Amino acid sequence: MLRICQGVLLSGVQVVLKIIKHYQEEGQGTEVVQGVLLGLVVEDRLEITNCFPFPQHTEDDADFDEVQYQMEMMRSLRHVNIDHLHVGWYQSTYYGSFVTRALLDSQFSYQHAIEESVVLIYDPIKTAQGSLSLKAYRLTPKLMEVCKEKDFSPEALKKGNITFEHMFEEVPIVIKNSHLINVLMWELEKKSAVADKHELLSLASSNHLGKNLQLLMDRVDEMSQDIVKYNTYMRNTSKQQQQKHQYQQRRQQENMQRQSRGEPPLPEEDLSKLFKPPQPPARMDSLLIAGQINTYCQNIKEFTAQNLGKLFMAQALQEYNN
Amino acid sequence: MATPTVPASAPPAAPAPAPASPTAPAPGSAPAAAPVLVPTAAPASSSDPAAAATATAAPGQPPTSAPAPAQTPAQSLPGPALPGHFPGGRVVRLHLVILASIVDSYERRNEGAAHVIGTLLGTVDKHSVEVTNCFSVPHNESEDEVAVDMEFAKNMYELHKKVSPNELIQGWYATGHDITEHSVLIHEYYSREAPNLIHLTVDTSLQNGRMSVKAYVSTLMGVSGRTMGVMFTPLTVKYAYYDTERIRVDLIMKTRFSPNRVIGLLSDLRQVGGVLARIEDALSTVLQYAEDVLSGKVSADNTVGCFLMSLVNQVPKIVPDDFETMLNSNINDLLMVTYLANLTQSQIALNEKLVNL
Secondary structure (H helix, E strand, C coil): CCCCCCEEEEECHHHHHHHHHHHHHHCCCCCCCEEEEEEEEECCEEEEEEEEECCCCCHHHCCCCHHHHHHHHHHHHHHCCCCCCEEEEEEECCCCCCCCHHHHHHHHHHHHHCCCCEEEEECHHHHHCCCCCEEEEEECHHHHHHHHHCCCCHHHHHHHCCCHHHCEEEECEEEECCHHHHHHHHHHHHHCCCCCCCHHHCCCCHHHHHHHHHHHHHHHHHHHHHHHHHHHHHHHHHHHHHHHHHHHHHHHHHHHHHHHHCCCCCCCCCHHHHCCCCCCCCHHHHHHHHHHHHHHHHHHHHHHHHHHHHHHHHHHHHHHHC | CCCCCCCCCCCCCCCCCCCCHHHCCHHHHHHHHCCCCCCCCCCCCCCCCCCCCCCCCCCCCHHHHCHHHHHCCCCCCCCCCCCCCCCCCCEEEEEHHHHHHHHHHHHCCCCCCCCCEEEEEEEECCCEEEEEEEEEECEEECCCCEEECHHHHHHHHHHHHHHCCCCEEEEEEEECCCCCHHHHHHHHHHHCCCCCCEEEEECCCCHHHCCCEEEEEEEEEECCCCCEEEEEEEEEEEEECCHHHHHHHHHHHHHHCCCCCEEECCCHHHHHHHHHHHHHHHHHHHHHHHHHHHHCCCCCCHHHHHHHHHHHHCCCCCCHHHHHHHHHHHHHHHHHHHHHHHHHHHHHHHHHHHHCC
16 A cells, blocks of 8 residues: 655754754764654655664774664654654755765665655755755656666666656645744744844855856766767767677678578578677666756756845835935 | 761762862852752751851751851852762753753653653763763652662663663752652662762743753762762753854754744845844844943943054955955856856756756
């Protein structure tokens, strides 16, 4: 019975805060920080109620057992009545570059085990810019099938009719608070009068945009390399076809000649042994790259939309001033 | 003999008792010693040897007074100016995560449990103690006794240390609005783990219609040579945020206003709209104030006037032509980038189609 997850409910301020805190403390630079999401499934929504972080892989901790850490955590949490059902995992990302093979594999193993699991991607840099960037993704059922077969050849992918748009589907996130937390919020409102920081309205955004574009260009380069590989493959195949054809024709001619001379015809040799077909390039990687490029483009478009709005505002302010 | 040797059993008050002099300026604020509850029936006041300002406790308590004054006076002063045993000074900086976690674990408590307790983790720097993480610990409480699962606490602490090795045990928390005898016992349990503990109470039962958050440090009091009692002295609590946390908090605060406490994450332009709305509110308040002053309802305040002046002057005065060029070039940049992004997307879509032929 397939339960399709319609949305993700983050109940508990603390999930989000913990994720943010974890990134703040652990991950600086391009490292990713990861952790586990706990919660339960309610009808068609996935409710996430708690989370805990995963320690980084350090070289001097070679015998560190991840599984054991997880089991211990979950056991302990059960004691204090925290939902200990694994429902997904989260990861931080650097400028939105998260569509990688590793992610795919992890998410696949999660989703295979638990039908509705999601991966929460938290983008700290975008959040620092002023808007919280937290997205939940799952693999589409089609991709799940393909992964199950472990068959990433082009034929299988074509059969599944998978395009890069159909790899991940985004699940809408909703945040819900309990009453007591609401009370807490009201308290804090009174007590902590910290000045608002309007990062979002800052017009100086070219740095961010530049970095995004840089990453996009890198990916496009990879993509073009991939395309070149694919082209060579196509060319090789067609050349090989020609060669096969020629060989066959020659054979036939020879056979006719021999027949006319009365000699036994040469045996038909196995063509496939003579002409080994070239290896088709792995399609999965290019799919991933395409997906990544797509994400970058989306991000950039969002960003530019915001900036345009801000610029028009600045213009209005100036006009009024003059 | 102003500096007695405090019996080793009591943790926080042990270290080098501060010389009596620095406490001299502090006692001025000592009158605020009130809200401290003491399990032992001794008078709940801060005793102060040097200047027995409010001390209803007789100066005949020199043994405890030496450790005590360094801690008790400056409750209202977030002053790092105090030397001595509590290296963190008077301020506890709490992150929002802690409160959210505490409330959450309170909501999930076992049937029949009146409140929950747990450990606080964090770091100390010279001005304050920063509490950044916490986890709850199961415990059983009955009329006479309290059982805390310390094994569990230790295990959890080890696990947490693996992720963030900088965090040390800073104290413990309890829900409920007062300090009880059990607190002392629990405090003692914890003091075996770490020195200088902080005790945090979060009033989830909403006494006085508010959820108050208070922090305490324990000190000894009593007469030396006899049983020592423990007194909890309050500390100032401040809230600390990381920048990214602040943005989150703003978003979450919005859930207060929606009927079923639900809020979705906004998409790009709407976020800008949201922030703008807030600025609009702020501006209208300012305008209202200005009008009030003009119509004489409110007396004019010079400092506010200065601020308003600088506010208005912050819109930069640029020659219109220059501004036009700047604006246009920026818009051009953005449009070009959008165009390129769209182009790239259509390119890869096309590529897909071709490859799948």
